[in-house]
Amino acid sequence: xxxxxxxxxxxxxxxxxxxxxxxxxxxxxxxxxxxxxxxxxxxxxxxxxxxxxxxxxxxxxxxxxxxxxxxxxxxxxxxxxxxxxxxxxxxxxxxxxxxxxxxxxxxxxxxxxxxxxxxxxxxxxxxxxxxxxxxxxxxxxxxxxxxxxxxxxxxxxxxxxxxxxxxxxxxxxx
Numbered sequence: 251x252x253x254x255x256x257x258x259x260x261x262x263x264x265x266x267x268x269x270x271x272x273x274x275x276x277x278x279x280x281x282x283x284x285x286x287x288x289x290x291x292x293x294x295x296x297x298x299x300x301x302x303x304x305x306x307x308x309x310x311x312x313x314x315x316x317x318x319x320x321x322x323x324x325x326x327x328x329x330x331x332x333x334x335x336x337x338x339x340x341x342x343x344x345x346x347x348x349x350x351x352x353x354x355x356x357x358x359x360x361x362x363x364x365x366x367x368x369x370x371x372x373x374x375x376x377x378x379x380x381x382x383x384x385x386x387x388x389x390x391x392x393x394x395x396x397x398x399x400x401x402x403x404x405x406x407x408x409x410x411x412x413x414x415x416x417x418x419x420x421x422x423x424x
Contacts, residue, residue, distance in 0.1 A: 265355050267362065274422075275418045277421075305347075384406040
């Protein structure tokens, strides 16, 4: 069960941080003050989109696996499996994962945003908090998958820099 939670938590946190950087990096880096209301609206928007995106992707993936399994078992129709306990389980798993991804997406987006609200005169601290959060997330991913955690830290950090640069360049929220 632990590995089933890693995916929605990881995607939620990374999506939240990256979406917040993309949307408000221009404001943060230009020294424009971000108010708490904007921070919560951006975090909610990121969470809302992430929740539905996760559900659609997860449910379609699991439903596709059920259809493939029914063909391998030479069933006349995948309906037998879809209407069974397995079908109900994939709905539950998709909803639970989407809720987790949405919650952690909200939390992830708030990391740079609340930092910017609390320290409006020092925009680099908000970007640094997002970068540090992505690096810590990279460390966690590397450790949980028994991979090279140094590689994950560097890659997540670089992704954060690229997204912050793109967010500053696009200057989406004014």
